[in-house]
Amino acid sequence: MKKERKLKDLNEFQSWAKESAFVYPSSEIYGGFAAVYDYGPYGSILLKNIRDAWWKSMVQERDDVVGLDSGIFMHPTTWLASGHVGGFADVLVEDKKTNIRYRADHLIEKFFAEKGETVDMDKKTPEELQQIIEENDIKSPDGNELAAPRSFNLLVKSNLGSTDASFDEKNVTYLRGETCQGIYLNFKNIISTTRKKLPMGIAQIGKAFRNEIVARQFIFRTREFEQMEMQYFHHPDDTEKKYEEWKKDRMKWHTDVLGIPEDSLRFKEHAKLIFYATAAFDIQYKFNSMGDAFDELEGIHARSNYDLTQHAKHSGEKMEYFDQSRNEKYIPHIMETSVGLNRIFMMLLDDAWTEEQIENAKGETDTRIVLKIKKSLAPIKAAILPLMRKPDFQSKALDLKKSLQSEFMVEYDETASIGKRYRRQDEIGTPYCITVDHQTLEDNSVTVRDRDSMKQIRINSDEVMDYIKENL
Numbered sequence: 001m002k003k004e005r006k007l008k009d010l011n012e013f014q015s016w017a018k019e020s021a022f023v024y025p026s027s028e029i030y031g032g033f034a035a036v037y038d039y040g041p042y043g044s045i046l047l048k049n050i051r052d053a054w055w056k057s058m059v060q061e062r063d064d065v066v067g068l069d070s071g072i073f074m075h076p077t078t079w080l081a082s083g084h085v086g087g088f089a090d091v092l093v094e095d096k097k098t099n100i101r102y103r104a105d106h107l108i109e110k111f112f113a114e115k116g117e118t119v120d121m122d123k124k125t126p127e128e129l130q131q132i133i134e135e136n137d138i139k140s141p142d143g144n145e146l147a148a149p150r151s152f153n154l155l156v157k158s159n160l161g162s163t164d165a166s167f168d169e170k171n172v173t174y175l176r177g178e179t180c181q182g183i184y185l186n187f188k189n190i191i192s193t194t195r196k197k198l199p200m201g202i203a204q205i206g207k208a209f210r211n212e213i214v215a216r217q218f219i220f221r222t223r224e225f226e227q228m229e230m231q232y233f234h235h236p237d238d239t240e241k242k243y244e245e246w247k248k249d250r251m252k253w254h255t256d257v258l259g260i261p262e263d264s265l266r267f268k269e270h271a272k273l274i275f276y277a278t279a280a281f282d283i284q285y286k287f288n289s290m291g292d293a294f295d296e297l298e299g300i301h302a303r304s305n306y307d308l309t310q311h312a313k314h315s316g317e318k319m320e321y322f323d324q325s326r327n328e329k330y331i332p333h334i335m336e337t338s339v340g341l342n343r344i345f346m347m348l349l350d351d352a353w354t355e356e357q358i359e360n361a362k363g364e365t366d367t368r369i370v371l372k373i374k375k376s377l378a379p380i381k382a383a384i385l386p387l388m389r390k391p392d393f394q395s396k397a398l399d400l401k402k403s404l405q406s407e408f409m410v411e412y413d414e415t416a417s418i419g420k421r422y423r424r425q426d427e428i429g430t431p432y433c434i435t436v437d438h439q440t441l442e443d444n445s446v447t448v449r450d451r452d453s454m455k456q457i458r459i460n461s462d463e464v465m466d467y468i469k470e471n472l
């Protein structure tokens with residue numbers, strides 16, 4: 001049995017992600033910018049692979065879901081109608097001495113967790129949270145008194161399109177706090193310009209922005225992030241059935257398409273609901289890097305006809321749908337699946353990152369970091385490595401690289417020893433390393449090394465493309 005270790009905490013995660021070109025802190029040359037991250041050469045490919053996998057399952061392979069790409073900015077009334085201006089808030093508490101701000105619910109949860117107790121802090125009001133803080137004499141992490149909790153709206157304001165003189169609270173434009181509002185605003189357009197009938201879904205991937213009070217968990221909670229959301233429009237009688245179908249479907253996506261082990265995932269029902277939901281489940285993942293704690297990955301929400309009704313009221317447009325099959329007119333109800341792209345990214349790396357003790361070529365014990373990510377999601381699919389930096393080896397290797405490049409992301413590497421080059425590729429999750437050696441010059445065969453087993457096979461270089469395609 002190989003000895004293995006997983007990520008021990010977020011510090012190790014963050015420094016590894018930076019060193020291996022996945023995630024960089026934002027604006028480092030200016031001293032950093034809190035709760036925003038940039039995705040490096042391998043990180044940006046992994047994000048794209050996740051987006052593509054979601055889109056394929058959600059839109060391409062389904063007949064009842066279409067795609068959309070709506071603007072980040074929307075008419076200011078959107079956010080009044082949706083209820084976000086009034087109700088999209090977290091409760092903040094401030095350390096009276098250091099002025100550091102905390103989310104009140106998180107502080108209370110931590111207080112009880114340290115005593116081995118779990119409490120449900122879902123959607124508590126500032127007054128309820130204050131009472132808990134007082135009754136239990138909860139202090140800040142620095143041991144200081146806390147100021148009274150207060151609501152803090154999460155929408156990010158902009159001054160788009162306004163001159164300074166005309167800029168007032170009424171015409172504030174917001175950066176979208178969730179992507180799905182763009183879907184609701186386009187529901188009528190999509191129904192009238194496509195031949196889609198209900199039940200049907202609209203899917204969208206895009207950036208969302210929230211003024212998170214605290215964002216200290218690497219890329220888990222950031223102020224700029226990306227959502228992959230699908231809104232399923234249906235008759236109210238179908239809600240229960242659709243809810244169960246989507247719950248099953250989404251869990252299966254995490255296990256089958258992303259390759260996450262079943263026992264690292266679970267459903268958690270919300271005890272108290274956010275203002276728009278009538279039922280809500282989260283899919284949670286057990287993060288190695290966050291002390292083996294389960295935390296939210298994806299939300300599955302029954303939103304009733306709340307959003308369309310609100311937009312109808314504020315815009316004066318009718319949002320009713322005439323259902324020919326039922327001979328009935330109604331405002332459709334919505335089932336939502338909403339997942340953060342960056343959280344999926346974090347889960348995939350958290351699950352895949354493995355430090356292994358192995359035996360090297362000399363029979364000595366060695367360690368390697370290997371990213372055991374599902375091969376089809378790996379940023380680089382193959383690395384082409386000439387054994388020696390000599391023209392014969394190099395030109396063969398470069399020819400092979402060129403032939404594979406039209407199909408896959410591949411890398412060519414001729415620096416350092418072959419062992420070091422294998423390690424580099426293991427660490428970024430490259431499934432196959434293809435080495436051009438002396439024998440290649442004689443019979444055109446190459447070695448193909450598998451990332452996980454580290455076993456090598458020898459095949460003709462003309463067969464490499466098909467071999468990789470069949471084994472991804």
Ligand code: GAP
Binds near residue numbers: 177219223225341
């Ligand atoms: N439209 C529904 C909605 O936005 P949500 O539970 O607030 O629901 C859905 O967000 C998902 O978006 C979450 O499950 C999470 O994956 C992701 N998400 C939310 N806030 C985030 C943040 N600050 N940083 C990164 N991802 C976030």
